[in-house]
Amino acid sequence: MKIIIVGAEGDIGKAVCDELGPRHDIIKVGRSRGDIRVDMADRVSVEAMYAKCGNVGAVVSTAGDVHFGPLGDYIEETFMLGLRHKVMGQVNLVLAGLGVLNDGGSVTLTSGVLDRDPIRMGTGAATANGALGGFVRSAAVEMPRGLRINVVSPGLLDVSVPRYGEWFPGHEPVSSKRVGLAYAKSVEGVITGQVIIVE
Amino acid sequence: MKIIIVGAEGDIGKAVCDELGPRHDIIKVGRSRGDIRVDMADRVSVEAMYAKCGNVGAVVSTAGDVHFGPLGDYIEETFMLGLRHKVMGQVNLVLAGLGVLNDGGSVTLTSGVLDRDPIRMGTGAATANGALGGFVRSAAVEMPRGLRINVVSPGLLDVSVPRYGEWFPGHEPVSSKRVGLAYAKSVEGVITGQVIIVE
Numbered sequence: 001m002k003i004i005i006v007g008a009e010g011d012i013g014k015a016v017c018d019e020l021g022p023r024h025d026i027i028k029v030g031r032s033r034g035d036i037r038v039d040m041a042d043r044v045s046v047e048a049m050y051a052k053c054g055n056v057g058a059v060v061s062t063a064g065d066v067h068f069g070p071l072g073d074y075i076e077e078t079f080m081l082g083l084r085h086k087v088m089g090q091v092n093l094v095l096a097g098l099g100v101l102n103d104g105g106s107v108t109l110t111s112g113v114l115d116r117d118p119i120r121m122g123t124g125a126a127t128a129n130g131a132l133g134g135f136v137r138s139a140a141v142e143m144p145r146g147l148r149i150n151v152v153s154p155g156l157l158d159v160s161v162p163r164y165g166e167w168f169p170g171h172e173p174v175s176s177k178r179v180g181l182a183y184a185k186s187v188e189g190v191i192t193g194q195v196i197i198v199e
Numbered sequence: 200m201k202i203i204i205v206g207a208e209g210d211i212g213k214a215v216c217d218e219l220g221p222r223h224d225i226i227k228v229g230r231s232r233g234d235i236r237v238d239m240a241d242r243v244s245v246e247a248m249y250a251k252c253g254n255v256g257a258v259v260s261t262a263g264d265v266h267f268g269p270l271g272d273y274i275e276e277t278f279m280l281g282l283r284h285k286v287m288g289q290v291n292l293v294l295a296g297l298g299v300l301n302d303g304g305s306v307t308l309t310s311g312v313l314d315r316d317p318i319r320m321g322t323g324a325a326t327a328n329g330a331l332g333g334f335v336r337s338a339a340v341e342m343p344r345g346l347r348i349n350v351v352s353p354g355l356l357d358v359s360v361p362r363y364g365e366w367f368p369g370h371e372p373v374s375s376k377r378v379g380l381a382y383a384k385s386v387e388g389v390i391t392g393q394v395i396i397v398e
Contacts, residue, residue, distance in 0.1 A: 080287060083279075095278075118339075126334060127290070127331075129333050132326075134314030134325040134330065135325060139270055142319060
């Protein structure tokens with residue numbers, strides 16, 4: 001299967017590539033790296049990405065910016081970043097993909113642990129994660145042509161601990177292998193409308 | 200207690216006023232009706248609302264616009280409406296309220312049933328509802344001065360059936376009385392960081 005992976009160079013993206021790469025034809029997409037570049041928050045850029053990729057069976061997103069900061073320091077601009085980029089950006093991949101993904105194809109998005117297990121300064125991310133859960137549960141009932149949609153909600157990855165561990169006191173890291181498997185379940189399996197929790 | 204109710208003239212707002220009105224001093228706020236006017240999506244307007252109200256013990260929001268439409272018809276503008284208005288608007292009430300609510304006060308927001316029990320054309324609402332759930336679970340851990348925050352997620356109200364019932368096939372309406380009680384639990388009780396489901 002030809003699979004687009006947006007955010008392929010990130011920690012989660014690499015886990016997905018390690019899992020799916022041996023069995024599929026991977027197109028790595030990123031904002032500044034990869035085979036093809038995209039600005040997810042811009043629908044036109046997303047449509048151009050799909051046009052360059054041709055027919056694909058699945059798209060996986062492991063990308064999305066959010067602002068981290070103390071609750072009282074958020075202003076509209078910093079709070080909206082996650083809604084515009086992590087949410088609307090990933091939603092753009094779905095909306096623009098409805099007409100171009102192969103029949104029976106799938107979209108797999110990425111949220112995260114912070115809406116169910118909060119940390120300090122994580123409210124922007126928690127809000128975006130919750131939004132993505134609501135989005136896939138509802139979008140799944142209207143996907144045409146047998147298309148499926150899920151969102152993976154991983155805990156802190158083992159490989160991310162050196163950079164982010166101190167922000168997540170007491171969080172038990174999850175193995176990159178298990179995170180990769182969650183994406184395989186969404187892409188190669190049958191489920192739709194699910195929040196796939198990896199913890 | 201002095202309580203601000205934003206969206207007091209809506210079906211949910213009236214249920215809240217019926218429940219809390221006999222015991223508290225209610226300030227009715229709306230976009231186009233009420234004692235005081237506010238544009239929730241504008242932080243400056245929200246700050247002006249609080250300035251007019253003086254010290255309050257609780258703020259309840261039952262307001263928030265979303266766009267309803269088939270999944271494939273959403274464009275960025277229509278999809279973002281719910282994120283800008285129902286999500287950012289209600290978040291503005293929280294952020295601007297952090298410094299002005301009385302110690303131990305509360306904020307109670309409103310989401311809805313569509314992120315857990317989807318209908319056709321409801322993906323914008325489902326996304327906003329999910330976002331609000333993630334927001335309150337995370338924001339609760341950073342609220343200063345004993346402030347609490349919850350979101351009420353009601354099913355379709357009995358009084359709303361004549362207007363909206365045909366969009367919600369098979370949904371069992373919930374009584375306005377029970378919806379009002381959920382807000383009383385949040386405002387007068389002790390819980391925080393909860394999604395209070397009424398179904």
